[in-house]
Amino acid sequence: MSLSILQISSYGTLIIFIIGIIIRWKKWSSMPIHLRWELYPVPHEAGRFHYGGSYLEDIDWWNYERKTTLIGELKELFAEMLFIKRVYKYKRQLWWITYPFHTGIYLILIWFALLFLNSVIVYYGNVAISSNILWNQFIYYAVLIVGSIGIIITTLGTIGLLIKRYSDPSMRKYTTGIEYFNLLFILVTLITGIIAWYYDPDFSIAKTYMISLISFGNYSLPQLGNVIVVHIILLQLLWIYIPFSKMSHFIGKYFTYHKVLWDDTPNLRKSDIETKVKELVTLKLPWNAPHIKKNKTWLENVKGDYE
Amino acid sequence: MISKNKKYDIKIEDISKPITQMINLSLKDLMPLPPPYDKPDMEPECTEPKTEWREKYITELDGYIAIDIPWKPKTKEEEKILIEKFLNGLRNLLSQEGNWTFLQPLLLSLDYCAKCQTCSEACPIYISSGKKEIYRPTYRAEVLRRIYKRYLTPSGKILGKFVSGEIKLNANTIIRLAELSYRCTLCRRCTQTCPIGIDNGLITHELRKLFSSEMGIAPKPLHELGSVQQLKIGSSTGMSPEAFKDIIRFIEDELIPEKYGKRIKIPIDEKGADILLIHNAGEFLSWPENPAAFAILFEEAGISWTLSSDLVGYDAVNYGVWYDDVQLARVAIKHAEIARKLDVKKIVIGECGHAHKALTVIADRVLHDELNIPRESCLPILWDIVRRRKVNLDPNKNNFPVTLHDPCNIVRLMGIVQPQRNVLKEICPYFREMEPNGVYNYCCGGGSGFAIMQSMNFPEWRSKIASRMKFKQILLAFQKEILSNKPKYVCAPCSNCKGTFRDMLNYYKATERYNIHYGGLADLIVNAMVDLKKPFIEF
Numbered sequence: 004m005s006l007s008i009l010q011i012s013s014y015g016t017l018i019i020f021i022i023g024i025i026i027r028w029k030k031w032s033s034m035p036i037h038l039r040w041e042l043y044p045v046p047h048e049a050g051r052f053h054y055g056g057s058y059l060e061d062i063d064w065w066n067y068e069r070k071t072t073l074i075g076e077l078k079e080l081f082a083e084m085l086f087i088k089r090v091y092k093y094k095r096q097l098w099w100i101t102y103p104f105h106t107g108i109y110l111i112l113i114w115f116a117l118l119f120l121n122s123v124i125v126y127y128g129n130v131a132i133s134s135n136i137l138w139n140q141f142i143y144y145a146v147l148i149v150g151s152i153g154i155i156i157t158t159l160g161t162i163g164l165l166i167k168r169y170s171d172p173s174m175r176k177y178t179t180g181i182e183y184f185n186l187l188f189i190l191v192t193l194i195t196g197i198i199a200w201y202y203d204p205d206f207s208i209a210k211t212y213m214i215s216l217i218s219f220g221n222y223s224l225p226q227l228g229n230v231i232v233v234h235i236i237l238l239q240l241l242w243i244y245i246p247f248s249k250m251s252h253f254i255g256k257y258f259t260y261h262k263v264l265w266d267d268t269p270n271l272r273k274s275d276i277e278t279k280v281k282e283l284v285t286l287k288l289p290w291n292a293p294h295i296k297k298n299k300t301w302l303e304n305v306k307g308d309y310e
Numbered sequence: 311m312i313s314k315n316k317k318y319d320i321k322i323e324d325i326s327k328p329i330t331q332m333i334n335l336s337l338k339d340l341m342p343l344p345p346p347y348d349k350p351d352m353e354p355e356c357t358e359p360k361t362e363w364r365e366k367y368i369t370e371l372d373g374y375i376a377i378d379i380p381w382k383p384k385t386k387e388e389e390k391i392l393i394e395k396f397l398n399g400l401r402n403l404l405s406q407e408g409n410w411t412f413l414q415p416l417l418l419s420l421d422y423c424a425k426c427q428t429c430s431e432a433c434p435i436y437i438s439s440g441k442k443e444i445y446r447p448t449y450r451a452e453v454l455r456r457i458y459k460r461y462l463t464p465s466g467k468i469l470g471k472f473v474s475g476e477i478k479l480n481a482n483t484i485i486r487l488a489e490l491s492y493r494c495t496l497c498r499r500c501t502q503t504c505p506i507g508i509d510n511g512l513i514t515h516e517l518r519k520l521f522s523s524e525m526g527i528a529p530k531p532l533h534e535l536g537s538v539q540q541l542k543i544g545s546s547t548g549m550s551p552e553a554f555k556d557i558i559r560f561i562e563d564e565l566i567p568e569k570y571g572k573r574i575k576i577p578i579d580e581k582g583a584d585i586l587l588i589h590n591a592g593e594f595l596s597w598p599e600n601p602a603a604f605a606i607l608f609e610e611a612g613i614s615w616t617l618s619s620d621l622v623g624y625d626a627v628n629y630g631v632w633y634d635d636v637q638l639a640r641v642a643i644k645h646a647e648i649a650r651k652l653d654v655k656k657i658v659i660g661e662c663g664h665a666h667k668a669l670t671v672i673a674d675r676v677l678h679d680e681l682n683i684p685r686e687s688c689l690p691i692l693w694d695i696v697r698r699r700k701v702n703l704d705p706n707k708n709n710f711p712v713t714l715h716d717p718c719n720i721v722r723l724m725g726i727v728q729p730q731r732n733v734l735k736e737i738c739p740y741f742r743e744m745e746p747n748g749v750y751n752y753c754c755g756g757g758s759g760f761a762i763m764q765s766m767n768f769p770e771w772r773s774k775i776a777s778r779m780k781f782k783q784i785l786l787a788f789q790k791e792i793l794s795n796k797p798k799y800v801c802a803p804c805s806n807c808k809g810t811f812r813d814m815l816n817y818y819k820a821t822e823r824y825n826i827h828y829g830g831l832a833d834l835i836v837n838a839m840v841d842l843k844k845p846f847i848e849f
Contacts, residue, residue, distance in 0.1 A: 034414040035406055038635075039671045040512065042501055043725040043749045055749030057725025059670065062690045063656070083505065093503040094428040101426070176321045177425035177452050179475035252506055255422040259507025263415045267725075270674045270682065277678045284678075286407045288636070291398070292526040294538065295636055305639040305676075 006220040009227070009235055013216055016239040023246025024254065031258045036279045041267040046079035047071040048267075057267060065271065076265065083260075085109075100167055104160025110153030117146050118210055122217035125210075132210070146206050154200065158193045161186055185248060192241050195234035202228050320443040322452050325486050326478040330364075332444055332486065333372050335771075339440035341778055344785045346792060346824070353818055356774060359767055367766070368485045371444065376492030378530050378765035382485060389481040396484050397461060399524030403516055404462065408523070411635045411675075415509060416516050420455050423448065423508045429500035434752045434779035435493060445775075447500040447510040450490045453477065454513060488527060491517040495757030495776060496632065497718045502750070514758075518633040528633050531762045536629040537637040541644070545591040545625035546762075554624045557594045558617070565602050569836075569846050574609050579652065580616035586654040587615050587688070588645065588669075590662035590805035591625035597808060600661060603832035603846065606839075607692070611700040616652060623648035626665035627805075631672055632759045642673035646681040656684040658691060661830045663717030663804035664757075671724055687720065689803060692831060693729035696736050702840040705737045710797045710849075712738040712834070713787040715780070715811075716751035717804035725749070730803055730831055737838045738801075744783040752779045754802065756810025772810070773817035781814055784826065792824055797849035803831040825849065 044055035049070040051057060058064045082088040087105060090098040121142045125132055130139070165186050168174045203209060208225050212235075215224045227235075245251055270276040284301040291297060296304050324332060335356040342348060359369045367375045368382060383389045402408035403416070429447045430436055436445045443449060452475075459466040459474035466474045477483070491514050498511035521527040530536075531546075540546040544554070558576050567573050577583060587608070593600045608615050618624055622644040630638030649657045659666050670685045677683070695701060714734055720726050727748050734741045744751070754761075755777025763772070788798045802808050811828035820826040827849055837846040 031414065031418070034417075035410040036675065037414050038411045038673075038675045040412070040415055040509075041671070041723070041725075042498055042509075043722055043727075045725060048725065051725070051727075054727050055721070055725055056727045059687060059724050060690055060726050060729055062686065062694055063684070064686065065684050087505055089503055089505040090426065090428055093431065094426065097426055097428065171427075172319055173427045173430065173446070174425060176319070177427070177448060177475075179456075180472035181469075182425070184472075249422060249424075252422045252424070255418050256506050258414065259418050259422070259509075263418065263509070264501070264507050270677070272679075272682050276675060277682065280675050280678050283410045284676075286410060289402045289405060289408045290523040290636070291395070292523050294526065294533075295523060301636075301639070304636055305643050 007224055009232060010216060010220065010224065012239055013235070016242045020242045020246060023243070024251070027246050027251050027254050031254065031262075035283055036276060037263070039266065040263055042264045045265045045267055047073065047076040047265065049075065052079075065269070076261075080260070083256075097167065100160055100163035102160075103156040104164055107153050107155070107157025107160055110149050111157060114146060114150040114153050117142060117149060118206075118213040119217070121146070121210055122214040126214050126218050126222060132214075142210075143205065146210065150200075150206055150209075154193060154196055158190070158197065161190045161193060165190065182249070185250060188241060188244070192234070192237040195230060195237055199228075199231045199234040202230060321476070322449070322456060323476040323478060325444075325453055325490075326480050326483040328482060329370070331370060331373050333442050335372060335439065335442070335775070339442075340774065341438045341440060341782070343778070343782055344789065347781075347785060347818065353774070357767060357770060363766055368489045370482060371486045371489040372442075372493075372771075374489075374768055374771040375766045376489055376529055376763060376768050376771075377527060378763075378768075379527065381525075381527055383481045392481055392484055393479055395525050396479070396520070399520040400458060400462060402524060403520050404458070409516075409519070409635075412512065412516060412519075415512050419451070419508045419510070419513055420458055422506050423451065423455065424506060425452070426505070428505060429503050429508075429510060432499045432503045433494075434497070434499070434755075435495070435776055438775050438778035444490065445493055447494070450487060450494070450517065451508075451510045451513040453483065453487055453490075454517060457483070487517065488521050491521065492529065492758075492760075492763075495718070495753045495755065495760055497753035497757050498722060499718075499750070499752070502722070515632070519635060522634040523636065529759065529763050529765070531764065532629045532633055532759045533637070536627075536759075536762070537634070537641060540622055540625055540627065540629075541637075541640055544621040544623075546627050546629060547591045547595055547625070549591050549594065549625070551619045551621060551624070554591070554594065555619055557598065561594075561598055561602050561605070565598055566605065569599070569602065569842070569844075570606050571841070571843055574605050576605050577616040578619050582653050583616040584614040584655045585616070585658045586623075586649045586652055586656070587617055587658050587660060588623065588626035588665070589617075589660035590627050590665055592627070592805045592809065593660065593662075594624075596812075597805075597830065597833075599833055599846065600830045603830070603836040604660060604688070606836050607695055607701060607832060610839075611695045613691075615658075616654065618648050618652060620648045620651070626659050626662050626669070628665055628668035628673075629759060631664055631668040638668060638672065639676045642669055642676055643681060645669055646673075646677050646683050649683045650680055654683075656686060658686055658688050660688050661803040661805060661832065663719035664806060666717075666726075667719040667723050687724070687726050687729075689720070689726055689729040689733075689831070692835060693732050696733050696835060701835070703737055703835070703838040704840045705739050705838055707838045707840075707842075707845070708738045708799075708834060709740070710799055711740045711742065711788055711791055712799045712801055713742055713744050713784065714747070715744065715754060715800055715802040715804075715807055716747055716749075717802065717807050718751065718753050718757055720804065721751060722749045730801075733831060733835065734801060737835060742787055744787045752783060754780045754804075754807040754810040755814065756806050761806035761809040761813075769813060769817075773814050777810060777814040777817075780810075781818060781820075784820075788824075788826065795825060798824070798826045799834070799847070800826065800828040801831055801834060802828055 049072040211225045215222045366380045456477035494514040496511045501509045628641040
């Protein structure tokens with residue numbers, strides 16, 4: 004068993020990526036509970052989402068069990084994730100660019116998943132890579148179609164986004180250097196990917212590389228050309244960079260929607276929320292305005308004599 | 311003035327430049343209004359601020375003044391102190407201790423905006439102004455984001471403008487940013503369109519908090535004459551408990567007998583009632599018919615209720631919800647303490663949008679233990695009265711065109727959409743919706759405190775820019791009958807919206823010219839009561 008530096012760094016990339024995502028997730032999930040700030044329509048409101056209604060439309064709402072629908076929430080979630088509904092509805096010209104970009108990324112992720120699945124089946128299922136069985140036929144076409152479409156539309160989308168961001172004055176003046184850098188980073192990685200694809204038109208090297216990763220070096224690594232090596236290195240750097248950049252907005256988006264805009268959970272007596280609130284009001288205020296008693300707790304500041 | 315050069319495209323960093331005024335509003339640039347306001351001379355031109363205002367107040371943004379306290383730094387030393395205070399405030403805003411109340415939503419919105427500008431077209435102020443860059447929902451958010459990145463993050467400190475973008479923190483930036491935080495009504499329509507869920511309305515809210523909680527800077531009508539006065543005297547209107555009781559006597563002795571034909575005893579401080587009803591105290595002074603209508607309906611429906619004459623207990627307003635969490639919590643706690651003292655089963659909020667949101671939703675995670683008293687809107691109760699025929703109604707008494715304004719706080723921010731519509735469909739044969747409506751409505755232009763901010767030239771900006779989209783909606787809703795003499799009624803179940811409509815209709819002379827009126831929902835229900843000898847609503 005022998006592992007190349009590239010393979011070792013591939014494992015390292017995955018570990019750093021996962022740790023990075025966990026750190027990001029922890030950062031947001033460990034923040035204190037905030038005041039309610041929901042915005043309607045809220046999709047888990049059963050039977051009311053279509054007009055934006057809420058349980059607050061009922062008299063004595065606290066006496067009844069809230070009717071919520073997970074399916075409603077998931078429908079809205081997927082409409083936004085898979086179709087970027089709001090951009091489609093409110094800024095169609097941008098949607099024609101951002102939709103292929105994001106869909107292309109999903110396809111590339113599916114492509115990775117197919118490579119991974121294939122490696123597990125081939126290596127652990129002892130399937131000969133050259134045999135003509137149905138799985139090999141399926142994976143051949145699936146990887147080819149998904150990978151080809153994925154890389155092409157993501158590349159076109161990235162170029163489109165760069166052009167749009169630079170040519171549209173309302174976007175250009177708001178865009179900072181790092182935001183161009185992010186798009187250029189993706190573009191360079193994709194371009195090296197396209198060149199690598201030229202040398203590996205049916206992704207057989209990619210498949211073998213993944214099997215060698217899965218086998219921890221027991222499966223021999225194919226001969227990799229310089230372009231492929233450069234591409235893999237860039238891809239690794241990109242994966243490492245994602246959790247620490249704005250590209251991790253897929254995590255942020257979960258919190259903005261589920262934990263802010265759709266968080267309409269009422270604070271009922273003796274609930275977890277009430278317990279958390281009781282802890283938070285003991286924090287000491289650092290503000291300096293004359294109407295606030297600095298270094299006194301929230302509770303001391305809002306109850307009784309605060310004149 | 312940058313805007314005099316028509317080709318000049320305002321950039322984020324221009325906020326720090328030493329120029330007299332960033333933009334200059336002109337009637338010809340504004341969003342056109344529909345007929346009959348499409349003709350010349352139907353509205354006055356935008357005015358310039360007076361010279362003496364320029365010296366004392368902040369006119370460096372657009373020439374209009376929202377913050378009516380003098381706080382402009384005069385020397386370099388004062389500028390330095392201002393910058394230090396601002397940065398300290400920003401640190402507090404980003405701390406758990408200072409801002410657990412909104413820390414997570416704020417940081418999410420600062421970190422993840424893609425600057426795609428999908429939200430711009432949703433903003434009535436940006437569109438009404440003729441798309442002035444400084445009013446774009448992302449403009450003030452981006453200024454704050456750049457300051458935060460540049461001055462408070464390690465990456466910004468090391469990599470500078472590559473990470474933060476171009477920005478300079480000086481007195482101009484701070485004073486303009488403060489004014490700019492009062493050019494958004496916090497309607498949050500922009501947030502509805504954001505694919506990532508970024509909330510530019512929230513960023514505006516947080517900016518206001520920074521200025522208030524750290525530097526004591528807020529418009530007088532919100533702070534000094536608003537929440538401070540309410541906590542001290544009992545009401546932001548300046549109404550004392552005695553004055554409140556006098557008004558109630560007037561409603562009992564004169565207003566109700568005259569309108570209703572019989573006397574009603576309005577319960578005050580009745581312990582053990584089911585409901586503590588809290589109105590916006592502005593109703594008692596400006597529209598006493600509305601609390602009178604509630605008294606009539608609750609009496610007819612046999613509801614057990616009371617008003618409170620306790621300090622703060624007769625005024626539902628809670629201006630803190632727009633600019634300062636501590637003030638918000640102080641007023642909310644007073645409301646809850648009074649309800650506890652009266653031993654009522656629940657608090658019901660009258661027709662006041664921000665009071666609805668403040669006490670029912672926002673303060674929900676402030677009130678705990680015995681102060682966590684059930685609170686709800688009056689609108690489902692009004693619908694229940696109509697639906698169950700607890701009063702005898704004849705819809706033909708409302709034989710005039712009616713449209714409904716959806717107060718942002720009650721509808722978009724609380725999801726109370728149908729009860730008020732159900733009432734109108736039942737009692738107003740000539741009811742028609744505005745477009746768009748419901749949770750996608752446009753703000754009246756008076757949201758976030760603008761309705762009560764009457765200093766210097768701010769009312770002109772409010773009527774001309776902030777209310778322009780709503781005025782357009784009203785004209786379109788009544789377009790078919792606009793030239794007829796028939797009275798037209800904009801139903802606005804919110805005190806601040808009503809105040810805004812009063813000023814808007816007056817500014818555009820729409821009542822005088824086209825007989826357009828405004829009023830509450832309870833008033834319309836009472837107007838339809840069979841037993842009333844003469845109309846409750848008089849045009």
